[in-house]
Amino acid sequence: MRKKSNQTDSLSQCPPDANPAGIGLRHAHYRGVTETKPDIGWIEVHPENYFGGGIHRHYLIKARELYPLSFHAVGLSLGSATRVSREHLQSIKDLVSIYEPFQVSDHASWSMSGNAHLNDLLPLPYTEETLSVLCRNVDEAQEFLGRRMLVENPSTYLAFRESTMSEWEFMNEAARRTGCGILLDVNNIYVQSHNHGFDPHKYLAGIERKYVGEIHLAGHMERESKAGGTVLIDTHDSHVRPEVWELYFFAISRFGAVPTLIEWDQKLPELSVLVAEAHRARDIILKTELRHAAE
Amino acid sequence: MRLSEVQDLFARTMLAPPEAVEAPEASIAALFTAAPDVLPERLQIYRNTIVGTLTDLLLATYPMVKALTGEDFATVMLRSYVLSYPPHEACLARYGGGVSDFIGSFAPAADIKYLPDVARLEWAINESYYAVDDTALSPLELLEVQPDQLSDLKLQPRASVRLIKSNWPLESIRTFCNEKNPGKLDLNGEGAQLLIYRPELTVEIIPLGADEYALFDVLMAGLPLGAAIEKTLAAFPPFDFGKIFQKHLELKTLRTLA
Numbered sequence: 001m002r003k004k005s006n007q008t009d010s011l012s013q014c015p016p017d018a019n020p021a022g023i024g025l026r027h028a029h030y031r032g033v034t035e036t037k038p039d040i041g042w043i044e045v046h047p048e049n050y051f052g053g054g055i056h057r058h059y060l061i062k063a064r065e066l067y068p069l070s071f072h073a074v075g076l077s078l079g080s081a082t083r084v085s086r087e088h089l090q091s092i093k094d095l096v097s098i099y100e101p102f103q104v105s106d107h108a109s110w111s112m113s114g115n116a117h118l119n120d121l122l123p124l125p126y127t128e129e130t131l132s133v134l135c136r137n138v139d140e141a142q143e144f145l146g147r148r149m150l151v152e153n154p155s156t157y158l159a160f161r162e163s164t165m166s167e168w169e170f171m172n173e174a175a176r177r178t179g180c181g182i183l184l185d186v187n188n189i190y191v192q193s194h195n196h197g198f199d200p201h202k203y204l205a206g207i208e209r210k211y212v213g214e215i216h217l218a219g220h221m222e223r224e225s226k227a228g229g230t231v232l233i234d235t236h237d238s239h240v241r242p243e244v245w246e247l248y249f250f251a252i253s254r255f256g257a258v259p260t261l262i263e264w265d266q267k268l269p270e271l272s273v274l275v276a277e278a279h280r281a282r283d284i285i286l287k288t289e290l291r292h293a294a295e
Numbered sequence: 296m297r298l299s300e301v302q303d304l305f306a307r308t309m310l311a312p313p314e315a316v317e318a319p320e321a322s323i324a325a326l327f328t329a330a331p332d333v334l335p336e337r338l339q340i341y342r343n344t345i346v347g348t349l350t351d352l353l354l355a356t357y358p359m360v361k362a363l364t365g366e367d368f369a370t371v372m373l374r375s376y377v378l379s380y381p382p383h384e385a386c387l388a389r390y391g392g393g394v395s396d397f398i399g400s401f402a403p404a405a406d407i408k409y410l411p412d413v414a415r416l417e418w419a420i421n422e423s424y425y426a427v428d429d430t431a432l433s434p435l436e437l438l439e440v441q442p443d444q445l446s447d448l449k450l451q452p453r454a455s456v457r458l459i460k461s462n463w464p465l466e467s468i469r470t471f472c473n474e475k476n477p478g479k480l481d482l483n484g485e486g487a488q489l490l491i492y493r494p495e496l497t498v499e500i501i502p503l504g505a506d507e508y509a510l511f512d513v514l515m516a517g518l519p520l521g522a523a524i525e526k527t528l529a530a531f532p533p534f535d536f537g538k539i540f541q542k543h544l545e546l547k548t549l550r551t552l553a
Contacts, residue, residue, distance in 0.1 A: 051388060052388050053427040053429075054428065054455075081298045088384065110302055113305070113306035116310065116381040118345045119348055120345045122302075129297070157340045158329055158337050160301075226332070227333045
């Protein structure tokens with residue numbers, strides 16, 4: 001099995017080989033997770049939800065005593081022409097020193113323009129200029145935090161005319177230039193392949209194996225378009241769709257036993273439903289590993 | 296177009312009135328590959344997420360405003376706030392502090408005179424909820440203080456402490472909002488002097504006497520204990536510091552000296 005290459009601390013902090021699938025920890029499940037201690041390999045949170053004190057930190061400390069933890073930031077706005085906020089980085093760094101996550105990630109997208117933070121993961125034109133902006137921001141963030149980060153591919157509903165490269169080329173090149181890893185969101189790839197009309201397998205085949213440090217899975221919804229056809233929207237409010245599981249199987253066959261996370265943020269189900277989704281991902285990883293070993 | 300210009304244009308379009316998305320300008324249409332009949336609904340997905348999630352966040356921060364005005368009214372008002380005052384940073388726990396002032400200037404809410412003060416209370420609750428963790432003052436710590444140093448002691452309220460003063464009966468308004476089958480809102484009660492704080496994990500609201508409120512006010516301004524007591528005593532004779540101090544040691548509203 002691949003060892004996670006971005007670790008400075010003991011391996012016990014990483015997802016265990018026997019259980020490489022985890023869930024996003026959300027407020028509604030704080031007590032469920034810390035009291036029933038479900039059989040999951042790790043947990044992930046948005047560090048932005050822990051900048052203040054009180055109940056959130058209280059439960060994160062308890063959860064951290066039980067599971068390896070990953071920080072998945074949503075506020076660095078790595079794709080903004082504006083530079084990354086030092087204050088935001090400092091807040092994340094403070095949390096890193098307390099909770100010792102095995103991984104820190106954010107997105108290849110932007111939210112901040114001028115003085116406005118738009119609170120969404122907005123699309124980027126894939127150009128040389130954007131690449132150098134993203135790389136500058138990732139370099140600064142990694143240097144400030146003193147560690148390698150992962151950068152996630154977004155879900156998008158619009159594509160830019162001026163893009164000069166595919167998203168997978170953009171992601172590979174960002175990773176090559178900055179040393180960051182790629183957090184591959186398989187649901188996002190599926191959503192985009194439908195919305196922009198490309199083969200998602202081609203995307204996955206285009207991503208270089210060595211960069212992939214984590215995989216995300218989530219639910220999406222399909223909406224009728226007035227112009228005919230449908231658009232897929234990344235909603236994180238339902239089960240992972242069968243088409244995405246299929247694509248995930250392809251991804252694991254290609255990338256190996258990559259730690260995988262079930263993201264579910266809206267209309268949260270019972271904890272047992274999330275755990276069952278994580279088990280499904282775990283079983284796919286372990287079976288694929290067995291098959292590879294047999295070959 | 297430079298990336299900064301693209302992002303500036305996109306951000307302005309998202310925060311503009313709905314027509315900017317329903318009938319996009321040529322400059323925004325020129326950015327994307329989407330066909331003219333598809334572009335508006337694709338832009339709308341982003342706008343819905345941006346404005347919708349921020350409005351939902353404020354509805355959750357201001358449940359009493361929502362209960363008092365109804366969900367539809369509160370949604371329109373807070374949506375309008377989001378478009379006028381988007382967040383300046385990614386930490387959303389700190390977003391929405393200007394809602395009270397905004398309500399004061401929001402014409403359709405002009406008849407609900409008490410609403411800005413209700414919003415001030417809710418923002419205080421929000422700040423208290425997210426305040427940094429700290430430890431309460433222990434009576435044992437005071438035994439370590441030399442009697443001649445008591446006057447210079449900087450006795451500080453906990454980081455979660457907020458004070459709210461209003462001419463409106465905020466406590467009965469709050470009770471009204473929390474009731475499942477509320478009767479008629481009675482606004483004839485006395486005004487409120489409240490201390491909001493988080494002793495452990497949940498936020499508590501304590502009504503204060505006038506002297507007690509004045510004492511906390513000067514303590515929060517950083518006055519040393521001796522001067523704080525003198526000032527409060529001058530305004531509210533006879534002020535019984537010992538009794539109030541004992542009460543707040545038990546409530547755990549004061550911060551450790553350590």
